[in-house]
Structures are given as structure tokens and as C-alpha cells.
């Protein structure tokens with residue numbers, strides 16, 4: 567098949583260039599683990615737990631197998647189970663809600679704010695009932711949810727707050743980092759996340775010593791001590807190779823976040839004059855870490871998809887996170903929601919488009935993305 571060779575394709579994410587910068591250090595760290603032959607919950611995990619808790623302005627961190635387990639175990643350790651309702655935004659990655667389902671509890675969807683894509687605090691008030699036990703705000707794309715309003719509503723109704731911090735490690739809301747506001751928070755180290763492992767990994771963050779201790783039991787088969795099981799748990803332990811890799815990367819995270827923020831600023835400047843789009847909100851009291859730089863392509867689904875296709879032809883990869891809101895996912899078909907149930911979530915699903923964003927992005931790539939977007943918008947106007 568003859569193909570036209572495109573030398574200028576800008577990927578959505580480029581993990582290889584990051585690895586090239588760290589190769590020697592990471593290989594040495596992995597080698598150390600291989601020599602020790604200690605693969606699960608060893609010294610790297612313990613050190614990473616300390617480093618991550620401090621990094622998130624929190625007291626405790628518990629290394630886990632992935633970010634979804636971090637949410638599930640945070641809820642389980644908070645006593646959530648069958649018969650309990652948990653409010654989650656209708657627009658997020660599906661794991662935010664399936665983490666609830668896994669416990670036999672019920673996710674109750676709530677709509678988002680148009681400007682930030684995050685849970686609308688007023689919607690918590692609207693959806694809360696006597697069965698509601700918890701709420702999971704998601705810091706979507708790296709932008710903190712409105713934690714002050716959410717926490718004050720949650721306190722008024724006696725709700726547990728579990729932050730889904732999978733996409734926002736390092737983000738600040740007012741003076742503190744995300745992950746430090748809720749009863750607990752979950753972080754994901756999935757390779758594409760801002761702090762990505764070489765496989766799966768996750769971390770639970772909390773200021774509660776009791777909750778942290780409970781989570782440590784739950785991740786290790788519910789054992790209160792070796793071979794003494796006091797409740798059914800999970801096998802959800804962070805492995806040492808991942809922890810060792812993550813410790814090398816954590817030292818670079820602030821530099822990478824600064825680079826993401828600089829790229830976002832550049833996109834904002836260059837995109838300011840383009841009609842037919844809305845650039846991401848950046849509230850002054852928050853520090854967005856731009857896991858994704860997500861625009862709205864105004865005027866609906868057809869146009870967003872056309873723009874995305876044209877961008878690819880012009881050598882620019884882009885992504886749609888997420889094309890189907892949770893209330894319209896097949897897994898939740900039994901809940902009786904229909905199109906129109908959560909209009910802002912549905913509109914976001916139809917309009918969002920994420921542009922290439924990673925620390926190593928170059929000025930030339932950014933310019934190419936913006937010029938290609940301008941062309942695609944003109945052609946689809």
C-alpha cells in the first residue's frame with residue numbers, strides 16, 4: 567500500500583521521548599529491584615507512599631494495583647456497601663462509577679458545570695437523598711473540582727468525599743494539592759497519566775490514619791496480620807518495579823507539569839482568535855495540570871468529528887474523552903436514563919476534543935496543531 571510519508575505528525579502523547587531522557591536512571595532502578603528479588607510491597611513502595619503523601623499535602627498514602635482499586639478501596643474503607651448511593655458526575659471515565667458498582671452500591675449521576683467539565687456542586691444538593699452516603703468529585707483533565715463548595719455541601723449532608731484524582735496529580739485548588747481535600751482520594755499511575763508507571767499502579771491518599779490502616783488490610787486479602795483474615799479484601803498491591811520507576815519519575819513531575827502549563831498557555835494565546843471553539847477554563851484559584859488540553863468544538867457532534875478527521879489528515883492526532891456520558895453507557899442501561907437526562911454531560915460528550923499535550927511537545931508542533939485546527943475549522947464552518 568503506497569502511503570504518503572508524513573514527517574510532521576504530532577501525536578496526542580509521546581511517552582518514548584520521556585523514556586529516552588530517563589533511560590539510564592530507570593534501568594538502574596529496575597535493576598536494583600531485580601537484584602533484591604523483592605517484588606511486591608517492598609522498600610520502594612514504602613518510600614513512594616511517603617513521598618506521594620507529602621507531595622499531595624496529605625498524611626498517608628497506600629500503594630495499590632491501579633487507580634480504580636484506589637477508588638473502590640477508599641469507598642470500602644469508608645464503609646460504603648450494598649444499599650448505599652454514591653453521587654458521581656455523569657461525564658467522566660467509566661471507572662469512577664464502576665468502582666461504586668463493584669461494592670454493591672449504586673452510582674447516582676449528577677450533571678457537570680459547562681465551563682469546567684467538573685461536577686456541579688449544586689447538583690449534589692439536587693440529587694442527595696437519605697440513601698446518599700458519598701460523593702466522588704473528579705478533577706477532570708487535571709482541573710480541580712470546586713472542593714470548597716463540594717466539601718461544605720457534603721458536610722451538611724454527612725457525606726463521605728472521595729476525590730477521583732486519577733488525572734490531576736500535582737494540581738492545586740486554592741493553596742493545597744488535590745487529593746488532600748476529601749475523606750480519601752484515588753490516584754492512577756496508568757502509563758498515560760501525568761505520573762505514569764510502566765504498567766498499572768495506583769495510590770490511595772488520605773489524612774485518616776484509621777482509613778489508611780484499613781486500606782492496607784483490604785489491599786492484602788483483608789488480612790489483619792499474616793494468614794489471619796478478618797474480612798474479604800482484594801489482591802491490590804503495588805509492585806516494586808512500578809514503585810521504583812515512579813520514584814524516578816516523581817522527581818521530574820513538577821518540571822513536566824510546568825511544561826504542560828506553558829504549552830497550555832501557548833495554545834490559549836494562539837487559539838484566542840479562532841471562532842467556533844472554547845478553550846479550557848482556568849479559574850484563577852486553581853492550578854490546572856493539563857493531563858489533557860480539551861477544547862469544545864461548538865456546533866455539535868457532526869462538526870467535532872469532521873474536525874477530528876481533518877486534523878488527522880493534516881498530521882495531528884487528537885482524542886475524544888469521553889464520547890458517551892455515563893448515564894448512556896450500556897452498563898447503566900437498567901437505570902432508566904435517556905438522552906436529555908444530563909444535558910450538560912451530553913453536550914460535553916458531543917463537543918470535546920483534546921489536542922496533543924505532553925511535556926516534550928515543541929513550539930513547532932504546537933504551531934502545526936493550531937494552524938491545522940484553523941484550517942479544519944474553516945473547512946467545516
Ligand SMILES: *Cc1c(COP(=O)(O)O)cnc(C)c1O
Pocket residue numbers: 632633634635658659661662704730732733753754755756766767768
Ligand atoms: C484513569 C482513570 C481512572 C482509573 O485508573 P486505572 O489506573 O486505569 O484503574 C479512574 N478515573 C479517571 C477519571 C481516570 O482517568
